[in-house]
Amino acid sequence: MKAQILTPTGSVFDGDAEGIQMPGSDGGLEVRKGHASLVSLLDIGKLVVKMKGSEKKSYAVSGGFVEVNDDNVIVMAEEALEPEQIDIKQEEQKQQEAESGLKEHKVYTEEYKRYYRELRIIKNRIKLAKS
Numbered sequence: 001m002k003a004q005i006l007t008p009t010g011s012v013f014d015g016d017a018e019g020i021q022m023p024g025s026d027g028g029l030e031v032r033k034g035h036a037s038l039v040s041l042l043d044i045g046k047l048v049v050k051m052k053g054s055e056k057k058s059y060a061v062s063g064g065f066v067e068v069n070d071d072n073v074i075v076m077a078e079e080a081l082e083p084e085q086i087d088i089k090q091e092e093q094k095q096q097e098a099e100s101g102l103k104e105h106k107v108y109t110e111e112y113k114r115y116y117r118e119l120r121i122i123k124n125r126i127k128l129a130k131s
Contacts, residue, residue, distance in 0.1 A: 001033045001071040003049060005059065005080050012080045013057060019050040020073055022066060029066070037069045042077065044120045046128055058083060060128040062121045086129035095122045 003017040019032045023045025042064045049057045064077035101115035 001031075001073060003073045003075075005047070005049070005075045005077060007077050007080050012059065012077075012082075013049055015051070017049050017051055017073070020047065020075070021050070022047040022075065023061065024066075031066070031068050031073055033071055035068050035071075039065060039067050041065050042075070044117075044124050046124070047075065047077070047080065058128060058131075060086065060121075060125045062124070081125060081128075083129045083131070086125045088126060088129050091122050091126045091129070095119065095126070098122060 001017055003013060003015065003020055004011060005013040019030060021028065021030045023029070023043040025041035025043050029040060042061055044062050045060075047059045047061045049059075051057070059077075059080040059082055061075075061077045062079045064075065066076070067074045098115050098119040102112060102119065105112040105115065
């Protein structure tokens with residue numbers, strides 16, 4: 001099947017894939033050849049493109065959506081970073097800042113929600129970079 005991963009800054013993957021695992025908004029989602037048409041929101045998590053053989057490409061995604069139609073998969077992600085693009089030390093610094101921000105704001109305020117989401121994104125990046 002044909003797969004594309006697009007972000008606001010451009011295409012990060014465009015090629016053939018045997019399957020794609022991604023974090024759907026309602027849980028993990030895997031698409032393979034012959035999958036029914038769908039449109040789904042993406043959550044923060046790890047997206048894995050399985051190519052021929054045992055080759056895989058992994059990305060840290062931070063939301064977006066996926067469209068599947070006639071063995072064509074288009075992922076529109078807010079960001080999609082490969083492990084080697086992630087600076088763990090920089091992310092750990094951002095993690096400390098986000099954790100401090102959470103402590104300073106009351107639960108369910110807009111600021112709290114923003115820091116909470118940012119912390120989830122940072123932890124996802126760190127986890128992928130360390131794997």
